[in-house]
Amino acid sequence: MYRHHMVAAFMFSVVTQPSPAAAGDFAGAVDIGGRSLHLECRGHGSPTVILEAGALGRGDVWSRDIRHPAGARTMVLPGVAAFTRVCAYDRPGTIGEVDPRLDPNGPPFLPSRSTPVPQPRTARDKVADLHALLEAAKIPAPYVLVAHSAGGLIARLYASTYPDDIAGIVLIDSTPENVWLRFHEALPPAQWKTFEALTVKNQELLDAYPEAEQWWTAPLVDDPSTVQVREARARTPMRPIPLFILYHGIPFAAPFPGWPSKKMEAIMSDLRDDIATMTPDAKVVIAKKSGHDIHQDQPDVVIAAIRQVVDAVRDPKTWKVAPPLHGDVSYTRR
Template sequence: MYRHRMIWAFVLAAVIPVASALQAADEQAAAPSAASPVVKGDFSGRVDIGGRSLYLECRGQGSPTVILEAGSMGRADVWSRDSLHPAGARTMVLPAVATFTRVCAYDRPGTLGEVNPKLDPQGPLFFPGRSDPVPQPRTARDKVADLHALLSAAHIPGPYVLVAHSAGGLLVRLYASTYPDEVAGMVLLDTTHENTWLRFHEALTPAQWAQFEALTVKNQELLDAYPEAEQWWTAPLEDDASTGQVRKARAGAPLRPMPLVVLAHGIPFDAPFPGWPTGKMEGIMSALQDDLGRLVPGARRGVAAKSGHNIHQDQPELVISAIRQVVDAVRDPGAWTAAAAPAK
């Protein structure tokens, strides 16, 4: 009997130690529609970005357009499929946002969809990504280029409100620094700070750091089952390419003033291995989330008290509220005040 295991440290990844799981997932995953250069109305399908295609889904109408950026390994449906409760028991982020503006999500190459065996005991172990695979690992800059090409090829109009979870926060921040005229607002959900690995490296013993780095950089068990799997981090982790790109962008092209909500987890991470200094590491992460709240003047900082790392699954209503606040502020800048904080 095979079980899912979560990789700690801002990495959403299921470990499936059987290659046969891929075939089962392929057979049960919904087949996307043919590639299309123009996205109108409710859409789900593949979009050619120049020699390869990315899976995209969009719903709703209105401006600004909300772009949902999942964390490491997360497919687009992490924003619409409830992994904790039966389907329809709760309103999830993407369908809720579609009631008040246009919203889109997509699969980065190598992502996957997790399956909760308690909710779907007959289902596959996971659903593979629906975008064309590419060589891995890839940096945040590579992923920004993909997103920009996708939005252009699909003719998705700006301005954009970028909503990101976990490592996706590095991507959207770099996107906003690279294309500042396109981004009007942002929501960061327990996102990875560019200095996370530096602070962890300082706080851990050499032995602890070696163990943590080995867990974070490369999961060979997952790659054996899913060779196309997305890989974010490069060794040595304290000199990771993506975090370095964001540090450079923050110094040279800081975010323009915009409505920004930063939400952090309230339930501590499980220890990745015995001896993990949970209190110290949670303190580091909290301080770094506070720093993200200082990226622009007037940002709103909140803690999702009933959530672990996956706030969009644990408390989707909180995420929906944060997105609505930013969308409303883009439509009416006078409505935004720093004093208003997201509800817990």
């Protein structure tokens, strides 16, 4: 009997021990059921900030400086770790960019550190992965989701699927759910066909990296990920949580000659403003010196926006009285 109780007590102590990813610095593989996702966490405190990279973006895009020599600037993940717990992860098939000016003898890209899976995958598939990761790593809610580009579709669908877990959101040049519908309406058929082909498939990358992440499927107007987010928005409106939207100030480069840049930028601005209506008191800031990758162009602005959301989760009274962000930014909504 005594021996039985000792075994039971030992088993209980093992089961209830905190996950290595739940506290302290952690970087490594987390099994989510037959395959693993690479996770990195730093810092202490609640809420936990979860960083969701854009299409093809590896988790270390939040900590590696791909514009300047390492250490020259404070990047997003270490910057956020100074005031709360923060985690980033690799989706399967993502890559780490390499600047040949900084690493002339380096590889053309760094592959994902997570187990490959069949591609393409939808936003719903990626929400399922993230949820499984947070559960397996025993990272407690509440979460502030910070998402770039297409990662914004994952963040918004996650918030619709698990609303009780999400306390705030920061969207960094996020992909709107209606962007392909609006682009299709605005472009002549020949231009749309060219744009769709460029968006759906990057054959050069697939030749070099067959496991590469693929987001979009043709026809783009019926792409499952945008449809899933559109339906979720109608079914489960966002709760009145702190929402900070950061938007590029430097227009996108034309993907091909004849691209109607002014018209397409106006569409993206309209869709950005539409996302801002999802919750009361959303804040919208244009990062004047940033292109699409605001977290690399102006990481200090991203860190400051995240801090305001984290502060508002801890004390809601701070949201409306928070001072404006410093630096080369302008507000369109405060």
